[in-house]
Amino acid sequence: MPTPHLIPRRAAAQVDAALADTRVVLISGARQAGKSTLVRIVAGDRLAERRDLDRAQDRAAAIADPVGFVDSPELLVIDEIQRAPELLLAIKAAVDEDPRPGRYLLTGSSRLFGMVAAPDALPGRMETVELWPLSQGKLDGAPDGFVDALFTLGPGLRHESEVTRAEYAARIVRGGLPEATTRTDPRRRQRFFDAYVQALVDRDVRQLSDIQHKGELRKLVRLLAARSATVITANSLESALGLSRPTIARYLQALEEIFLIKRIPGWSRNLGTRATAAPKLIFVDSGVAANETATDARALLRPGAPFGLLLESFVLSELSRQLMCSEQFVDLYHYRDQSRYEVDAVLENRSGHVVGIEVKAATTVGPDDFRGLRRLADRLGDDFIAGVVLYTGTSTLPFGDKLRALPVSALWQVPAPPAD
Template sequence: MSYLRRVVDRELDELVPALPAIALEGAKGVGKTETALQRAATVHRLDDPAQRAIAEAAPERLLEGDRPVLLDEWQRVPPLWDGVRRAVDGGAAPGAFLLTGSASPAQPPPHSGAARVVTVRMRPLSLAERGLAGPTVSLRALLAGGRPDVQGKTHVALADYTREIVGSGFPGLRHLSGRPLRAQLDGYLRRIVDTDFEEMGREVRRPQLLRRWMAAYAAATATSASYETIRGAATPGEADKPAKTTTIPYRDVLERLWIVDPVPAWMPTRNPITRLTRSPKHHLVDPALAARLLGAGEEALLSGDDAGPPVPRDGTLLGHLFESLVTLSVRVYAQAAEAGVGHLRTAGGQQEVDLIVERDDRKVVAVEVKLSGSIADRDVRHLLWLRDRLGEDLLDAIIVTTGPQAYRRPDGVAVVPASLLGP
């Protein structure tokens, strides 16, 4: 099969010719190795026991060869990181090293690699990369300001987005559906519990409790529910709740595996907005994992059925998983545009904006996500409230929908079908 270029390839096109060492980081299955292989001249796979044995005995040998040298799953031999760092300090040429890692090592290297190894995050396929439709609205253009023209039509509908939610953005699973897909997702989740935690130096004494905590986190998708709420939901109806000392490491290890992928709270610096919450918004790296943890298939989601542990949420489970799908895509596009992503919520939830995409100069594009094909005035009230607060620092405001057409409302808010938004 031919390689499908990713949005991150545009970043690598700029970075690899200019920098001596690039580390691609992200959860297992997002496509890091395949992307790195397009550029590597020498490949060392550290998940191969034979190559790992060589690396552990003489790590300097793996830094030799035609450049770029790819160290795949480098975290299995942490001394390689310091070897690359020393090679960079010694004058390694641009494009010398590529590293891929599916986890932060259980014992991180003593030196961070700052100013030597530049890290680039990879996530599962965004909607634009899945080829549902040709995007007509560019997030980069919206971030440039000037409120560009917004137009385009799509035949992608609610059922298609639901299929994408459960179908996964892991490239290696895109050809699967039905029972084979479910079996692969189950195996992915089982490996996290049975293998990955141990490799991260954390023994799981009660695997079922970890699995239930992950399901409770999945039920909290696209909410800012407290970790106490999630902990309680993992064991509903039981008086003997798991201790914080048990569940906090769950979150920490899952973040180091890039499975838990929360959106941080946005805190403006130039336009203070009072009473903002600091809680992150919960997301798993792929909404398909959340749907599988909750046992929610396409038909159940489209029927509005609830599933999983009892975590309070506004709206349907499908609505929250759709927001997670859009969030995944926006984060991919924002990274390509050198922008960060947060969310805004005031205390009590009186005002809330799903995603705030922020440039380096602190100017922002505000994004709301609605599981709807049509938009009413009440759907944009939070965006208009934020415009009043930020003034010129709000570059644009958009609402991402499941509808058929992109356009601008008379109040200036852009309405964009999810499949038409791209990098």
């Protein structure tokens, strides 16, 4: 396996393309996801000046003289822009005066305009490239073409796998943060994850929200990990935490802004219903979620362990990674209706075509596992491309028209079809 820090990222091509026609490009994503490494790759042979707002002297200079700080005749790279959001107005003035593309390359570990102090300064001037932790395909040197293959081949997609349940468990607890993937000693990886989450709570969340109950926030993170891949509302957490609903809602928003969690909206053909449907919550990195539940790879396989929930969260996060670089423009949802029919993942492209995905931790599947997918197929008719149950078995199995069971490893081992 190649060294994670040197693994080529498809996001590099997106950033290159954006710099060619856009004045400001922002690479946003979780801390330790590889943003700085990506910047080094993209900057390459370009004439560029670089500043890092995690360094006290750079941050002090930025706050003291924003206009002077962003004055540069060549590409200016500014790391962790959320540390000095006042720079955005100075950048706006600079690119309005000189609208050449590729003026600024920014990185940020918080969604920039979710910050209270960030002015909405760059509409029409900035493109954002979101960077997730490494996918399983990147770690293995595998194709990562599942989403494009599924929309192209539909139920014709086939895949055979040799990955075992134990290997899936090991992948879940490893996650995709580059620093964690290099630590083969589980205890050292645990130390990394503990320090990682604590640093986010102590530093990054405080920039986004007025945190009055830091101990409860840390408890909230652990509680969310135990409920990964479930529908989460502030109301359901109120009694467990002893905090008000508005406080919990604010903390959930902050955890999403720093890329620790992701909320997946509910799907409906009715846009009004879709906007109000309760979201499903996953962790951006499955290794962090597993560590927060104090679960290692061996324990994950024991009866009563949260293998199913963590596997679903793992699959949803892998799908989210692929959607950033797939040829198909696809949005990710989940489905649940009043009759208790559910589908773990609903992928819908811009043409309204839909693929449904269920996740099962078992090595065998049966007709009942397709209940929600059949409901979705009935509702959508010809717009339903395929329904897939991803399971920990080894073979592709047919379960009716457009319905298939596929090994989970199809996510990263299936290549995308060749472009026309």
